[in-house]
Amino acid sequence: MISLTAHRRxxxxxxxxxxxxxxxxxxxGLVIGVTAAQSHLPTFAGWxxxxxxxxxxxxxxxxxxxxxxxxxxxxxxxxxxxxxxxMLYSAGMMPHWRGTPLWWRVLAGYLLVDPSYAVxxxxxEQPGDRRAAHVHYFGAxxxxxxxxxAAIAAGATLGAGLPPALHLDFLVPLYLIGQVVPRLTQxxxxxxxxxxxxxxxxxxxxxxxxxxxxxxxAGLAAGIVRVNRTEAGATATTKTLATKxxxxxxxxxxxxx
Amino acid sequence: MNAWxxxxxxxxxxxxxxxxxxxxxxxxxxxxxxxxxxxxxxxxALAALATTGIASATTSVGIRxxxxxxxxxxxxxxxxxxxxxxxxxxxxxxAALWLMTALLPA
Numbered sequence: 001m002i003s004l005t006a007h008r009r010x011x012x013x014x015x016x017x018x019x020x021x022x023x024x025x026x027x028x029g030l031v032i033g034v035t036a037a038q039s040h041l042p043t044f045a046g047w048x049x050x051x052x053x054x055x056x057x058x059x060x061x062x063x064x065x066x067x068x069x070x071x072x073x074x075x076x077x078x079x080x081x082x083x084x085x086x087m088l089y090s091a092g093m094m095p096h097w098r099g100t101p102l103w104w105r106v107l108a109g110y111l112l113v114d115p116s117y118a119v120x121x122x123x124x125e126q127p128g129d130r131r132a133a134h135v136h137y138f139g140a141x142x143x144x145x146x147x148x149x150a151a152i153a154a155g156a157t158l159g160a161g162l163p164p165a166l167h168l169d170f171l172v173p174l175y176l177i178g179q180v181v182p183r184l185t186q187x188x189x190x191x192x193x194x195x196x197x198x199x200x201x202x203x204x205x206x207x208x209x210x211x212x213x214x215x216x217x218a219g220l221a222a223g224i225v226r227v228n229r230t231e232a233g234a235t236a237t238t239k240t241l242a243t244k245x246x247x248x249x250x251x252x253x254x255x256x257x
Numbered sequence: 258m259n260a261w262x263x264x265x266x267x268x269x270x271x272x273x274x275x276x277x278x279x280x281x282x283x284x285x286x287x288x289x290x291x292x293x294x295x296x297x298x299x300x301x302a303l304a305a306l307a308t309t310g311i312a313s314a315t316t317s318v319g320i321r322x323x324x325x326x327x328x329x330x331x332x333x334x335x336x337x338x339x340x341x342x343x344x345x346x347x348x349x350x351x352a353a354l355w356l357m358t359a360l361l362p363a
Contacts, residue, residue, distance in 0.1 A: 075263050
C-alpha cells in the first residue's frame, strides 16, 4: 500500500532532493512561457503544453512549430521523436515499480522526465523500504511538476507585457546553445548536433516547416553512424592486440567466435 | 486539426511513451540500438531548435541588423565554451544582441 500521509517525511525529503533540479529547469520554464506569450497561439494553449507534454524541449518545439504553421502530424511526430527517451526512463523504472497498482504506475509514469528520473533512480538504488522510495519519488516529481507549471505561467505573464524591442524570444536559442555546447566534447553527440544544425539551416525552406524534423532525423543518423564506426574501430583494435602475442591467441580465438 | 487538439494528442503520445514499459512489465527488452539513439536525441533536437531560432531572429530584427543574432549566437557559444556554464549563453548572448542591434539599427 502506497500511503503519502504515512510517509510525510519521505515526501518532504523527495521535494528537497529536487531543489537543484527545480533551480536548473526554472529558467527554461520561464523561456517557454515567454515564447508562448509572444507566439500567435493562445497563451493558455502554450501553458497547457506543460501539464500535457511535460518535457521542455518537446514543449518548445510544439509551440514553435504550431506558431510557424507546421502541419499537425509533423508537430506530433517531432514531439514524439524528442520524447522517445522517456521510454527508456520507463524501462529503467520498470523493476522498481513492478507489483505496484496500475494507478500508481500511470501517475508515477506521467511525472517521469529527466530530473524526476535522476532523483528517483538514485533513491531506488539505495537499500531500504520500497514504499518509502515510491513516496520519495512522488515528492520529488510533484515538486518539479508544480514548479515547472509555475515557471511557465510566470514567463507567460511577464512575456505578454514586455516590449518586442527587447527580443526576449532570442532567449530560447541562447538557452539551447547553453545546453548543446557542453555536449560537444564527445564525438557522437557532436556529430549529431552539428549535422542536425546544418541540415535544419539548409532545410529552412522545406514545406510545412518540416525542416526541424528533417534536421533532427539527419542528426540522429549521423550520430549513430559515428557510434557504429567507434564500435567497429574498438573491435578491430581488440582483435589486433589479441593476435599480436602468442599468449593472447586463445583470447583472439574467443573474440573471433 | 487545431492547436488544442495537436497539444492534446502530443500529450497523450508522450504519456504512452512514459508508461509503455512500466505497464508492459518485463515482457519487453529494449534494443541496444534504441538506447544508443536516445542518448543522441537531446543534442540533435536542441541543436536543430537553436538553429531555427537563430534563423527566425535574423528575419525579425530587420535586414540591416540581420548579423546581430548571428554574432550574439557566436558570442554565446564562446561564452559557454570558456566558462562551461550553460547560463553564460543567455547572459553574454543577450548583451551581445542588444549591443549589436543598437549599433546596427533596422
